[in-house]
Amino acid sequence: MNNKVTSRHGLWLTPVLLFSLLTASVSAADLAPFKKRFQFVRDDQGQLVKVKDSSIRMKFSIAPYLQFIKESLQQEQALMKSKSDYEGQVKALFDGDQAENLLGYGDEKSNGQAQIIVDSLKRIENVDFDKVFSDPGFKNVMTEFEWKLGDALEKLDPTVLAHVQDMDFFYQKRVTYQVLTWALNFAKKRLSQIPILNTASYVLVRVEELVRQRRLYHQNMLLHYIEQNSAENLGITHMEANHIMSSIYESRIPWYAFWESRAAQANWDKFGVNKFFTPIRVNNNRFRRMRSQYSDIGERLNYAFQEVTYEGERVVLNLFNTDNMFSRKLAVAYNLDKPGKTMRKRMVVQLAELGLSFLPLPSFIKGIAEDWMKSFYKEQVLIEGALYGHFESKGDQEVLRRLRLQVLNPFETL
Numbered sequence: 001m002n003n004k005v006t007s008r009h010g011l012w013l014t015p016v017l018l019f020s021l022l023t024a025s026v027s028a029a030d031l032a033p034f035k036k037r038f039q040f041v042r043d044d045q046g047q048l049v050k051v052k053d054s055s056i057r058m059k060f061s062i063a064p065y066l067q068f069i070k071e072s073l074q075q076e077q078a079l080m081k082s083k084s085d086y087e088g089q090v091k092a093l094f095d096g097d098q099a100e101n102l103l104g105y106g107d108e109k110s111n112g113q114a115q116i117i118v119d120s121l122k123r124i125e126n127v128d129f130d131k132v133f134s135d136p137g138f139k140n141v142m143t144e145f146e147w148k149l150g151d152a153l154e155k156l157d158p159t160v161l162a163h164v165q166d167m168d169f170f171y172q173k174r175v176t177y178q179v180l181t182w183a184l185n186f187a188k189k190r191l192s193q194i195p196i197l198n199t200a201s202y203v204l205v206r207v208e209e210l211v212r213q214r215r216l217y218h219q220n221m222l223l224h225y226i227e228q229n230s231a232e233n234l235g236i237t238h239m240e241a242n243h244i245m246s247s248i249y250e251s252r253i254p255w256y257a258f259w260e261s262r263a264a265q266a267n268w269d270k271f272g273v274n275k276f277f278t279p280i281r282v283n284n285n286r287f288r289r290m291r292s293q294y295s296d297i298g299e300r301l302n303y304a305f306q307e308v309t310y311e312g313e314r315v316v317l318n319l320f321n322t323d324n325m326f327s328r329k330l331a332v333a334y335n336l337d338k339p340g341k342t343m344r345k346r347m348v349v350q351l352a353e354l355g356l357s358f359l360p361l362p363s364f365i366k367g368i369a370e371d372w373m374k375s376f377y378k379e380q381v382l383i384e385g386a387l388y389g390h391f392e393s394k395g396d397q398e399v400l401r402r403l404r405l406q407v408l409n410p411f412e413t414l
Contacts, residue, residue: 030229038053056214056218066133072347073129091118149176169251176212216382217407217412295312304319347408
């Protein structure tokens with residue numbers, strides 16, 4: 001197996017050498033946010049046990065999301081009613097994202113992908129969400145879900161990002177999904193009106209995703225600091241850094257892939273390092289082939305993000321993800337010239353997911369459309385933890401504020 005990767009200067013380096021070069025230039029002064037956020041828990045012998053993030057709250061309440069999504073839906077309804085060219089403005093967000101009607105939706109003249117988003121949004125324009133969210137059955141479903149999910153999260157301890165001593169710490173990977181499955185079935189039995197049931201189902205799915213996403217987002221933030229700093233400056237040894245990375249990547253193995261977990265544990269010293277550096281080489285090569293698309297190549301921020309100028313706008317590219325499942329363009333994680341653009345696009349597709357449930361379409365088209373809508377943000381948001389870490393270490397509060405907003409996760413306490 002070839003473990004070489006490309007440095008920022010185009011040199012072929014082994015992971016160990018690249019790691020040393022990348023961590024050499026960051027000063028200790030940049031680590032104040034890191035030291036405030038992350039806690040290295042050690043045993044009585046001084047051995048590292050786990051890494052915790054003090055910004056993640058233990059106690060779970062569903063109220064922040066209920067308020068957030070209700071207000072977002074009603075604000076979108078107001079936009080639909082107040083803007084004469086609402087449809088055109090929504091479609092403009094997706095210009096150039098698709099070359100053809102890959103969903104087979106709409107007529108030959110329409111962009112099927114953008115049209116299905118518009119049609120989905122129109123389905124929620126006249127829904128009385130005050131009535132939906134105040135419905136006794138809806139509130140009962142949310143209360144039961146809150147209690148069961150909160151209990152599950154306490155057992156999982158969401159503040160733990162890595163556990164270097166207990167290699168099976170993250171084995172209960174499906175516990176929140178099991179709560180979600182119960183809640184969806186409970187909602188179907190308890191709720192009969194379509195607007196209420198569809199909204200409840202949407203809320204349940206999104207809440208489970210969002211609480212699970214926090215750990216992944218903060219793990220990527222931790223990976224940024226590990227990549228950009230020497231282990232000594234972080235207060236750990238080189239091998240402890242390796243074990244932290246192994247724990248992080250082991251936690252991401254699907255619950256059913258027990259054989260991969262066993263393989264990770266058998267190669268605990270190098271598993272995380274290999275998992276970290278392998279996609280960097282692939283993504284660097286892909287970006288090298290695409291450089292001509294950008295009028296200017298700016299600063300490489302870390303392993304996952306690159307500043308460029310694209311179509312006259314200064315943007316930060318996500319080197320790990322494309323714009324969506326039908327696109328070959330690299331995703332724009334943050335637009336330096338139009339900082340609210342990414343957030344707006346994500347809000348539109350997320351609200352359209354709820355409207356999609358009201359559209360009278362075959363289930364297979366709905367399934368593809370839902371996957372496509374999610375592909376604009378689901379994976380992109382998670383890797384942006386590394387981008388947040390970069391701007392946090394730079395002390396850029398305005399960009400951090402914008403990044404917090406575009407996560408669209410009211411459970412985040414960044």
